[in-house]
Amino acid sequence: MTGIVAGAWNFVAVPLSYGFMQRALVVALLTGAVCAVLSCYLVLKGWSLMGDAVSHAVLPGIVIASALGLPLALGAFAAGLFCAVATGYLKDNSRVKEDTVMGIVFSGMFGLGLVLFTKVETDQHLLHILFGNMLGVTARDVTETAIVAGITLAVVLARRRDLLLYCFDPKHARAVGLPVAWLHYGLLVLLSLTIVASLQAVGVILVVAMLVAPGATAYLLTRRFERMLLIAAAVAMGSSVLGTLVSFHINGSTGPCIVLVQAAIFVIALLWDQLILRRRRGRPDLRPAGASNLGQ
Amino acid sequence: MSELLVPFAYDYMVKAIWVSALVGGVCAFLSAYLMLKGWSLMGDALAHSIVPGVAGAYLLKLPYAAGAFFAGLLAALGMTLVRTHTRLREDAVIGIVFTAFFAAGLLLVSINPTAVSIQSIALGNILGISDDDARQVVVIAAVTLGVLLLKWKDLMLLFFDEAHARAVGLRPVALKVLFFTLLSVMTVAALQTVGACLVIAMVVTPGATAYLLTDRFGRLIAISVAIGTATSAAGAYLSYFLDGATGGMIVVLQTVVFLAAFLLAPRHGLLAARRKATGVAGHAP
Numbered sequence: 001m002t003g004i005v006a007g008a009w010n011f012v013a014v015p016l017s018y019g020f021m022q023r024a025l026v027v028a029l030l031t032g033a034v035c036a037v038l039s040c041y042l043v044l045k046g047w048s049l050m051g052d053a054v055s056h057a058v059l060p061g062i063v064i065a066s067a068l069g070l071p072l073a074l075g076a077f078a079a080g081l082f083c084a085v086a087t088g089y090l091k092d093n094s095r096v097k098e099d100t101v102m103g104i105v106f107s108g109m110f111g112l113g114l115v116l117f118t119k120v121e122t123d124q125h126l127l128h129i130l131f132g133n134m135l136g137v138t139a140r141d142v143t144e145t146a147i148v149a150g151i152t153l154a155v156v157l158a159r160r161r162d163l164l165l166y167c168f169d170p171k172h173a174r175a176v177g178l179p180v181a182w183l184h185y186g187l188l189v190l191l192s193l194t195i196v197a198s199l200q201a202v203g204v205i206l207v208v209a210m211l212v213a214p215g216a217t218a219y220l221l222t223r224r225f226e227r228m229l230l231i232a233a234a235v236a237m238g239s240s241v242l243g244t245l246v247s248f249h250i251n252g253s254t255g256p257c258i259v260l261v262q263a264a265i266f267v268i269a270l271l272w273d274q275l276i277l278r279r280r281r282g283r284p285d286l287r288p289a290g291a292s293n294l295g296q
Numbered sequence: 297m298s299e300l301l302v303p304f305a306y307d308y309m310v311k312a313i314w315v316s317a318l319v320g321g322v323c324a325f326l327s328a329y330l331m332l333k334g335w336s337l338m339g340d341a342l343a344h345s346i347v348p349g350v351a352g353a354y355l356l357k358l359p360y361a362a363g364a365f366f367a368g369l370l371a372a373l374g375m376t377l378v379r380t381h382t383r384l385r386e387d388a389v390i391g392i393v394f395t396a397f398f399a400a401g402l403l404l405v406s407i408n409p410t411a412v413s414i415q416s417i418a419l420g421n422i423l424g425i426s427d428d429d430a431r432q433v434v435v436i437a438a439v440t441l442g443v444l445l446l447k448w449k450d451l452m453l454l455f456f457d458e459a460h461a462r463a464v465g466l467r468p469v470a471l472k473v474l475f476f477t478l479l480s481v482m483t484v485a486a487l488q489t490v491g492a493c494l495v496i497a498m499v500v501t502p503g504a505t506a507y508l509l510t511d512r513f514g515r516l517i518a519i520s521v522a523i524g525t526a527t528s529a530a531g532a533y534l535s536y537f538l539d540g541a542t543g544g545m546i547v548v549l550q551t552v553v554f555l556a557a558f559l560l561a562p563r564h565g566l567l568a569a570r571r572k573a574t575g576v577a578g579h580a581p
Contacts, residue, residue, distance in 0.1 A: 101504075
């Protein structure tokens with residue numbers, strides 16, 4: 001018994017005695033919280049690919065911002081928004097399908113970012129942008145992440161009912177007089193901000209996992225949206241912290257560890273849903289895939 | 297002038313250029329079908345899912361194609377399982393599975409950094425490809441191209457009209473399995489050239505560009521293959537002057553060609569549509 005307690009103590013306390021681990025855990029918590037909230041909306045709206053696209057597309061923005069000495073967040077934000085707007089424009093003005101257009105735009109921007117990176121003098125490490133650099137977080141990074149995450153969280157939580165109605169049933173949202181176009185672009189802005197906030201922790205390539213898994217896990221476990229938000233936040237923050245601690249002990253990259261812990265929790269939730277909840281309901285779920293109280 | 301010929305003086309550049317051209321051409325062939333069905337996300341997901349297989353194969357010194365294929369199969373199985381047992385939307389299911397696989401691959405590489413670098417998996421490393429790997433890529437691409445040339449009409453019929461395809465005696469399931477097998481092996485080849493993050497462009501952009509330029513599927517394939525081959529060869533050539541970023545250069549070229557087609561295509565381009573719109577307005581009383 002004492003062995004287990006001592007082991008757990010070492011697992012948590014040893015990393016915490018380092019300054020860089022304290023900062024990493026703060027960033028992990030912030031990133032987890034803001035990604036979790038956004039992921040609930042993306043999962044309901046079917047925008048997982050949008051999260052993937054915007055996150056790759058921020059790369060040229062980061063490279064240009066770093067070359068011009070601007071805050072990276074600004075460049076990333078502009079590029080992410082450009083990707084979303086360009087996708088909408090190309091889709092509306094050609095006969096190519098939306099997912100294809102999105103694939104073209106984000107891969108083109110990502111490729112451009114890579115090419116620019118070879119030509120631009122910058123103090124950034126490409127691999128840190130791509131995969132995050134959780135263990136190298138500085139105090140200034142913590143502040144930046146906190147500001148971006150704080151703004152995003154505050155806006156989403158303040159407008160959570162309007163956004164929910166928009167994701168759930170855009171026609172109804174329009175009918176009751178909500179500004180649907182504003183909500184659409186508002187959600188895209190929030191998505192870009194979230195990706196900016198997560199750069200430090202998981203980088204542009206793995207952030208899509210943070211933007212899908214927590215919401216999807218919560219979606220399996222509840223049919224009430226408020227509860228879904230809470231579960232997603234708990235899952236994301238818990239796995240961010242656990243993943244960071246694990247990566248410290250096994251000496252592996254942090255981003256992948258966080259994503260794998262999330263995936264493990266998803267699998268547990270899936271089994272729980274299959275074995276426990278189904279039995280408790282007493283009959284198999286006969287509804288077609290995708291249909292639910294939470295909507296299409 | 298002679299400066300422009302410098303890349304051809306290096307064996308590794310010549311090899312990179314023609315291997316890229318081959319991979320780009322065959323990927324473009326497949327892109328005609330993927331674009332048609334709206335399966336772009338599948339290409340991206342496959343490219344990320346095979347990464348743990350590639351990392352594992354390098355670690356165990358097995359042929360990387362075998363590892364990649366195994367991982368791709370596992371990921372497809374995982375997606376099918378999750379999709380049939382939950383009420384989640386398909387895009388979320390694909391998103392969860394492929395990111396988990398990709399993360400597993402990255403973790404494997406980060407723990408054993410000696411076997412293969414993260415950078416060459418994520419961003420490709422065609423300029424430094426070993427002769428062994430190049431041979432695997434060429435065999436894969438040649439076999440895929442051969443099968444596609446034999447079966448392209450059957451696949452076209454299947455994807456346009458499955459009921460009709462069944463009526464004329466084709467076997468849809470077998471053909472689909474064949475198509476996804478070809479797609480996943482080509483993904484493996486493309487991973488070597490442009491890296492996991494940019495495979496999606498190789499298997500989507502040329503087909504979409506060709507779709508703006510023609511209404512006939514046979515011609516669409518020909519245009520797509522021409523674009524894929526030319527942009528890949530040119531991208532590899534230009535990357536000599538950039539000291540790297542071959543994948544980025546290829547994809548940027550493909551995107552530029554797409555944008556040009558979007559603007560200038562004779563019938564489906566933006567300018568043509570504008571002209572038509574003003575023409576109609578001008579004739580109105």
